[in-house]
Amino acid sequence: MLEVQNLSMRFGGLLAVDQVSLDVKEREIVSIIGPNGAGKTTVFNCMSGFYKPTGGKILFEGKEMQGKPDYKISRLGMVRTFQHVRLFTQMSVVENLLVAQHRHLNTNMLAGLLGTPNYKAREQKSLDRAAYWLERVGLLDLANRDAGNLAYGQQRRLEIARCMVTEPKLLMLDEPAAGLNPAETKELNQLIISLKEDYNVSVVLIEHDMSLVMDISDRINVINQGKPLASGTPEEIRHNDDVIKAYLGEA
Amino acid sequence: MAANNYRHALFCAIVTLIISFPILGLNLEAQGVNITLTGAKTSTYIAIFMAAVAVFVFQAFRDSFMGMLGKLPTLNPLAHKEPMEQSKRVKLESWIMTGLLVLALFWPFFVSRGSVDLATLVLIYIMLALGLNVVVGLAGLLDLGYVAFYAVGAYTFALLSQYTGISFWMALPIGALLAGLFGLLLGFPVLRLRGDYLAIVTLGFGEIIRILLNNWTSLTGGPNGIGGIPDPTFFGMEFGRRVKEEGNTSFHETFGIAYSGEHKVIFLYLIALVLAVITALIIRRFMRMPVGRAWEALREDEIAARSLGLSRTAVKLSAFTIGAFFAGFAGTVFASKQGFISPESFVFLESAIILAIVVLGGMGSQLGVILAAIAVTILPELAREFSEYRMLIFGAAMVLMMVWRPQGMLPMKRIHIKLHKQE
Ligand SMILES: Nc1ncnc2c1ncn2[C@@H]1O[C@H](COP(=O)(O)OP(=O)(O)OP(=O)(O)O)[C@@H](O)[C@H]1O
Numbered sequence A: 001m002l003e004v005q006n007l008s009m010r011f012g013g014l015l016a017v018d019q020v021s022l023d024v025k026e027r028e029i030v031s032i033i034g035p036n037g038a039g040k041t042t043v044f045n046c047m048s049g050f051y052k053p054t055g056g057k058i059l060f061e062g063k064e065m066q067g068k069p070d071y072k073i074s075r076l077g078m079v080r081t082f083q084h085v086r087l088f089t090q091m092s093v094v095e096n097l098l099v100a101q102h103r104h105l106n107t108n109m110l111a112g113l114l115g116t117p118n119y120k121a122r123e124q125k126s127l128d129r130a131a132y133w134l135e136r137v138g139l140l141d142l143a144n145r146d147a148g149n150l151a152y153g154q155q156r157r158l159e160i161a162r163c164m165v166t167e168p169k170l171l172m173l174d175e176p177a178a179g180l181n182p183a184e185t186k187e188l189n190q191l192i193i194s195l196k197e198d199y200n201v202s203v204v205l206i207e208h209d210m211s212l213v214m215d216i217s218d219r220i221n222v223i224n225q226g227k228p229l230a231s232g233t234p235e236e237i238r239h240n241d242d243v244i245k246a247y248l249g250e251a
Numbered sequence B: 001m002a003a004n005n006y007r008h009a010l011f012c013a014i015v016t017l018i019i020s021f022p023i024l025g026l027n028l029e030a031q032g033v034n035i036t037l038t039g040a041k042t043s044t045y046i047a048i049f050m051a052a053v054a055v056f057v058f059q060a061f062r063d064s065f066m067g068m069l070g071k072l073p074t075l076n077p078l079a080h081k082e083p084m085e086q087s088k089r090v091k092l093e094s095w096i097m098t099g100l101l102v103l104a105l106f107w108p109f110f111v112s113r114g115s116v117d118l119a120t121l122v123l124i125y126i127m128l129a130l131g132l133n134v135v136v137g138l139a140g141l142l143d144l145g146y147v148a149f150y151a152v153g154a155y156t157f158a159l160l161s162q163y164t165g166i167s168f169w170m171a172l173p174i175g176a177l178l179a180g181l182f183g184l185l186l187g188f189p190v191l192r193l194r195g196d197y198l199a200i201v202t203l204g205f206g207e208i209i210r211i212l213l214n215n216w217t218s219l220t221g222g223p224n225g226i227g228g229i230p231d232p233t234f235f236g237m238e239f240g241r242r243v244k245e246e247g248n249t250s251f252h253e254t255f256g257i258a259y260s261g262e263h264k265v266i267f268l269y270l271i272a273l274v275l276a277v278i279t280a281l282i283i284r285r286f287m288r289m290p291v292g293r294a295w296e297a298l299r300e301d302e303i304a305a306r307s308l309g310l311s312r313t314a315v316k317l318s319a320f321t322i323g324a325f326f327a328g329f330a331g332t333v334f335a336s337k338q339g340f341i342s343p344e345s346f347v348f349l350e351s352a353i354i355l356a357i358v359v360l361g362g363m364g365s366q367l368g369v370i371l372a373a374i375a376v377t378i379l380p381e382l383a384r385e386f387s388e389y390r391m392l393i394f395g396a397a398m399v400l401m402m403v404w405r406p407q408g409m410l411p412m413k414r415i416h417i418k419l420h421k422q423e
């Protein structure tokens, strides 16, 4: 489904990502781990079109993605969250979910002004989908709060819900457990598994919380200082000497 | 208090002296062919000195002053009331709106011609501010050249009427569409710009349009402007004492009433009222539509918006175009009201006033913007004696507002959306 081949990203003199490869199959959870500054987020930024990679290829369902504008990549079904939550803080929780479903605004401008039945039906569908996902992540009661007033854990869940209403095929989560307490992390764990099992979404996960990563990943890629270090099943990674060294060396 | 504070205060006081002394303390007087430099009265010198002292005191104790200012809302009896329940608030708001509207409909028949004329101007400003509210308040794009689109609307009508004899009703959509087109055209080069950069480029655009109108004498008449812009007609009936165009009838003859110059003024007012209401309703509708939410999303976080598949180009251009469209509307009405326009009506100050209305009213809030438009247009008229100090009062009001209530008089409230639980 997704194939990243020899991806490189250079910022001036710094080679932040160096020949990283990655592949994700349907309904698979693949994790990227690595010490701070390893280049994980940069890989995401290349995949989601925020950066134009300086080398390598990104194939999504057989089509080349590198260099495409971010919003087009998102419309094709590759959607991401951010390491630092990026919500529309002054808009309400539902509105956050509605905005995510507004990709084709130009077509229904007039229909919206006139309030045609077709337009109303579509709006209702967006509302229903928003309600469904709010219920799913336990935020339905807070639907009309400002998103910026939510607790941190709730904001994280809202961000995931906001991706899910776009009905993505591949979800990229950048450190979704950062700042969550153990109970919340456990909920997140179940949510991610359910995304894969019940909604047929593939997930690429960047995470520092090793127990979470080991628990839910089908496969893990380790990068260190921009370079791929190892890849394999959680079991293989756990016993890989290079990985142990890199992590112990850092810690 | 830190010594640093006093040093800063001293600096400010000296700057005050440096600036005000040559301006107020020295006079150039013509004596025959010669010009001599004379000093001012002693009282002026004392005043300058007092001003410097005042600046020093304020700057030295600024933190405590600002702190006191911050506590002021407690004087406001409404400040600590629980926010009203959503449904109640919406009801109250629509009652206020309807009440205002009914009042606005009948009011012109009981007041003087001058008041109606002023009210028409207020309505024009309401249209402008509502349009700019889309660009600045909702989409978060700081546009300092908004007056250019107003000018496009006004000049479209003026020029078309001069060269083709077009009527007001034909010019209204054409002017608005053309202004919208200009908005679209301006949108392209500034797509990537944000904040200060955007402000500067739009400011430049506004000036380009004005200077173009000023210098393209062969077409626009330059600083002399264009006159003889026709009044609107009422189903083909003219409001003049005598019919100007062959084949038209006049309003007062058709209805068999005595001619009065007031008919026209009231009619123009009613047109402006209807157009302002239409503007408010359409934009209100936009705010609850995908486009409106996309504007706000772009204001809140452009990167997140793009990551969800919103195209920055489409969202920004739609905001610019729609904002400009309503400025064109207002421009056409303005041209018809004045009967004469020149580039002088479209200076930067106008942009600044419209922007001030939006900021004072509360970004994104329609009721707030309408109230602010009324206040900003009418207060200077009521306080004619102070007209010299108009800009000073204006500036002071803005500064106070930013300190005391940065969100504006009536900040925007989110629309409550009812959701049904899904299976
Ligand atoms: N836009 C940029 N310009 C220059 N350097 C950058 C840029 N973005 C990232 N970098 C650099 O690239 C390297 C990798 O950063 P990246 O954010 O991808 O790390 P990370 O693996 O996500 O780390 P963390 O675990 O702390 O989030 C860092 O050295 C960073 O300073």
Ligand SMILES: [Mg+2]
Pocket: A040, A041, A042, A083
């Ligand atoms: Mg990172």
